[in-house]
Amino acid sequence: MIDKNQLWTVIVLLGIGSFALRFAFLGLIGNRAMPEWLLRHLRYTAVAILPAIVAPLVAWPAALEGQTDPARLAAACVTLAVGYATRNVILSIVLGAGTLYLGLYLAG
Numbered sequence: 001m002i003d004k005n006q007l008w009t010v011i012v013l014l015g016i017g018s019f020a021l022r023f024a025f026l027g028l029i030g031n032r033a034m035p036e037w038l039l040r041h042l043r044y045t046a047v048a049i050l051p052a053i054v055a056p057l058v059a060w061p062a063a064l065e066g067q068t069d070p071a072r073l074a075a076a077c078v079t080l081a082v083g084y085a086t087r088n089v090i091l092s093i094v095l096g097a098g099t100l101y102l103g104l105y106l107a108g
Contacts, residue, residue: 071103 079096
């Protein structure tokens, strides 16, 4: 078990670090116009973060002890294909979720 002093030290340091990262953008740069090249790159932040969160859950799901699951792969492929073809996020999510639930139901 971790010592209480160490725990609170880590919590406080993480809080300070989190505040510093946010303050760097909001406090120091918040009232100035950002360069166009930076704004262009910031538009892709969500597009880069979401696959990074989802990919490990598809490739090595913890529910299956790291074994790749055909139902999850099929759902990811359907979501990607529908999103690419229609550019509709909601439709992609709904059809991907439907594919996942159908695949899990058929797999038993």
